[in-house]
Amino acid sequence: MSHPIVVIVICDGHRPDFVSEEMTPHMARLRKAGTWFAHHRGIFPSATRASSASIATGCWPISHGLRGNTVALPIENGHEVHDAGRPEFYETYRNHFGRLLTRPSLSLRTAPQHGAVLCSNVSPGAAFFHDAEGHGELYHRELSYSRGRVPLMPALVAPPGAVGDAVMTDKFISILMERPPSVATLWLSEPDKTMHAFPLGSPEHLMALRAVDTHVGAVAETVERLRDRGHEVLLLVGSDHGHESVTETVPVERRLYESGFKAALESPEIVVAAQGSSAFIHFGSDALSRRKEVADWLGQQSWAGRIIKGEDLAKLGQIPTADVLAVDMAKSQGSNCNGIPGLTAMAVRFAENEDAIRRDCGMHGGLGPHETQPTLIAVGNGFSAGNVVTTTSRIIDLAPTALHHLDLPLDGLDGVPLGGRASG
Template sequence: VGNKFFDPIASPGKLFNTGDETQLQLGDQRLGGNLVEVPVLGELLAEHGLSLATLSSGTPGGARMLNHKAESLGAFRFALHRPDASLPRETVLEMQKQLGPVPEHQIPSLDWLTYSTNAYLNFIEPELHPDVCILWFCEPDNSYHFRGLGSPENLEALHQADLEFGRILDWHRSRKKDQDLQIITLSDHGQLTVCGETINLKEGLEEAGLSVGEPPGNGVDVALTVDSAGGIYVRDSDPELIRFIVDWLQHQPWCGPVLTRTGEHSLKLEYAGLDHPRAPDIALVLKSDDSVNTHGIMGGCWNNSSFYPTGGGIHGGLHAMELKSWLAAGGDCFRSGHRSELSSGIIDILPTVLQVLKVPIPTHVQ
């Protein structure tokens, strides 16, 4: 999974970067409000008179996607990376008046965790009273990426995240019993350690005789969006060109699973849930293994991006350690002490929230 995809309408002239708040806003406008092709949580709640508030210390684009219809719904959406793009403006200004400005971003992002928790406890709950609130912590993800899994900075971030979550639990326990709150806590992925030298996929494809750039077409054979995993968009989705690239990839020492729509000499995109019109012509995962990093954490992989340092963390592939995540729920709607053996993930949160609130689950929800 990568954070970029090719959509010539949403992002003419370049790949569409879902981490960029401005690109998401413009892309949604160009697509007539259909960047996401089905109603999502904020819209489904609003249809039944319920409200969603979101606060994120993650990427600006990720913050927007948690509540991307906030403008039209009049909902609260706050991004620590982009207070200027947060909504509604009057509410945002009032919150910052009470809490102060967002602290300077650092790694580990300890102050951002505290600011996020303060915003939830001291403003969002008492002032906005949302029916659902999503509170997105940027740690331990930031320190995993840039300081390494199990590093002292990473452990400090984990400790701080636990402290801030503990503040929320202490507040919850202090409330009146008739004010029931359901809490779901989860991580969206695990991570691997970037091992060895960074490969240069662009250079390799160019040496194989292909032109690489953005977007594919008009003299550009392929567009790349690959870190430890991702995709290749091929000019005109040319079958012969796809076959050539698949064959070339499978002869590289760093190449892991390769997936295409047809599954010709590869796995099929549908096997990984990627069979979508915006999916790349070729999806690939770089090799990973069970090596142990300098801090004793298992799981390593190759990488195609210099953005993440060797020894840092990365995710997006198919190794068990990056697919495993944390999910727990508490409240009177959930069985106490129960552990489910069923496979589950972030995709299951939306229908769970809807069921708890007695909102009908649409047929498009898996």
Template sequence: MSRLLATTALCLTLGAMALPAAAEDAAQSPAKRNVVIFVADGLRYTSVTPETAPTMYKLRKDGVDFANSHSTYPTLTTVNAAVIATGHYPGDTGNFGNSMWVAKPVPCRMGASVTFIEDDCILKDVKALYPNDYIAQKTLMETAREAGWNTVVIGKKGPAAIEYLGALESEGKDVGDAKGLFIDDATNRPQNLDGSPSKSTVLKGALAAEVMTVTGGLTAPPFSATPNLTQQAYLRAAATQSILPRLKDAGKPFAIFYWSRDPDTTQHGAMDSDGKLVPGINSTSGRAAISNADSDLKGLLETLKQYDLDKNTDVVVIADHGFSTISHAIPNEDGSVGRNTLAPGFVAMDVGGWLGKKVFDPDREGAEVDTSSGEHPAQGNGLIGDDPEKPEAVVVANGGSTFIYIPDHSPATAKKIYAELVKQPYVGGLFVDDAILSSDKPAFAGALALSQVNFIGSSKMPRPAIIIAFRNFVAKGCVEKLEQMCQAEIADTTLHTGQGMHGSFGRADTRNFMAAIGPDFKKAYVDTTPVGNVDVAPTLAHILGIDLKGPGALKGRVASEALQGGVVPKVVKTTVASDKAANGFQTLLNLQEVDGHRYFTAAGMPGRTVGLEAK
């Protein structure tokens, strides 16, 4: 018999006997809330319909529909994972992209300094290299665990760990472990597919045996697939048939963070629109991926109800970002495209040419790229200079955006690059480091400062000197009713035209799905106040009565208008405009403000950004 059931039986036996005063006070005090955060990776707000996602559609209808939602720019997974975890923007967390130049050798990346960070081993390395600058804030899950909640983090490798990096040291025995329980798709796998160490967790004892039983005898999560059915079925079974019953038996308040790979994984990898912008990610595979995530959520909600946990549990369902269809060519005015002209690494190759320098590939141990034979960087990244160990510029591809770092912070180098960038038809918007921009404002006309998008804060992680938000557009022939469902974007990626990508500043990427339901949230309420991923941690910390601590002032707010008794705040809409470059290029930033908190809707040059209001 569990401790909770034994206590209940004892109370029934005592019948009408008087409880001691302390026990009576405890019985009358409200129970601490449970919370569940469910992330459907890459889910556009406008993708949720009764047909594709009936569970999410109903939750949005019955609870709070965050109709004016915002992903944080760049609209990338790890950027938003850190934002969701801490309630701080990138300038404070130091997590600027899915791929970054960290200026130091990363052991788990074979000593490379440019690295994709969606990996437990690499995340540990980056944190060790920058302990006071990479996610130096206490996350919601870590704070809840220290305050007495049982915590479980489960889901996609990389962003799951960001929610509570310390949980990678979990004992893997039970929900009551000192660091909570952590399971991602690398758990029980000492090595990744490429042979690198995973440094993820290992399940042990009775829990390991139980999870293996409920998942059909599997000793580790399956590898990801398109659609990602088998891997997510494993994680869903572990959560609903093993973990939630254990949380019920523990009799303590709990916080669950569940990160679903789909629809992101399938939207990236689906081949049923290969080479074509239409239907793009609105294909059969893309819709199946949304249903896959919806099934995970349905299982969690039904299990909460089964164990009578739903009445005391607040559930927040969000996406880290939206999504677009990839284009490898500059669009015509009508949204059509011709043959592919933008191969992976096109920005790195351009920068090398503009500076008259060699291009070295950080993903091939610094090997020189043979430009004369048409060779391109393997992953789009490039070390630009005469020596890969001392680059003059570093180009890091991040899908719908690309970062350009200048290691010696030379304004002269930045000017050379910028003078050519502003002419390129693949550019949607440009952002330049404040110090470089202020050194010669006329030379950087057309760009906004990085501080305008919350990139400069308490973190001293290496940050880009220039960020390119690529051009995006409405694809010709798209039959979807809503413009955001038709967005295509230029992307620096090895994926194909017709597959999916994100990272841009178009509204299809910034408008992520957000909804909530539970005892603390209003019922059947459409929240038109701007809200974003940055508000998730502050709002849930407020509900739980815990304080989030850590450096930096670039924070979100408590979305009080969505809570019971909450009042709708005043919203101010503005547009920030850069100076115009000599050729007329200009970056506009549409934003909304609530009590000083800024939400970015779209940014770029008019005519090159979906959802941008030109004023």
């Protein structure tokens, strides 16, 4: 029996200005065959783990609850910083809050139909929080499971990078052909992994793009085979965020300690949850009186850009709280060593030795024009060939677009379906 299907391919970190007939011929062909969203936007922070939750739920972080790539949780006398990408964070988060995400994912919403499958080659956290309650089917190097988080054996050997992306793509295509679900998502680690390690526009970056484009082409061919079988397939190809190039790496928490705001370098009263090219600074109750002084100090630092009080974060779709300052690292006009526009400073907690390693390489997490602009192409019913949409779309609109295609309810969403928008 044929049924409607949504196929989503996320090329992690892919910038839309790198879609071209020369570098990404398959994506360029899909751009002509479908609708190109020229003003697509991500969340704040423009980071993968919270973006994964936003794509899966169709909601901003303020609604689904996962703040960013790193998360500071309250402890006695302050906060403790956790990497949301690590596999153990899943249980840490659940134990702390007594729950996971506060909005339902596509996997839950499609469970009464043919369910959801995620083949993910990014961090465990990004994969786990895409289907937080285990209502779908996941394939990941750390854990593969069927509905209900029932482990699947043997483990899938798919390291992050080109080799693992190829393994995941093959697995994804085999599932689509053998037992197509209602929603199938392939999340590739490239070009993001290479962009973090090499300058944007480098031969390594361009090679990673070509490999990713080959995977997109293979999935697009599979979609055509599904259509030949009578399935009505909507294909969404895009990314979760873009990238800027690093100008300098700043150990923000170390600088706070050196400026006298902290009693000890790793004491918990003021901590920094770095998000790449932004950071959340968390204040324990005894240190909250220093928040204004820290904000004034940040305003004097060349590496600090926009400074946002925690209570104002709701305007950015982020969780508001009075014990936080958010800092978007300073953005610069100009280009990196390969002539790629978009420059940003990068935040870390303590490390002093990352500056030379990161220079000119890609980073994201802040509010820069390139890091907040992901890619999106839609091919299928309701999306005209060659159409260019210049009004704003957001990554929170992917889930509503999928649900609309599947004729499922659109309740509890921050985003809206994208089909039928006019160009202009």
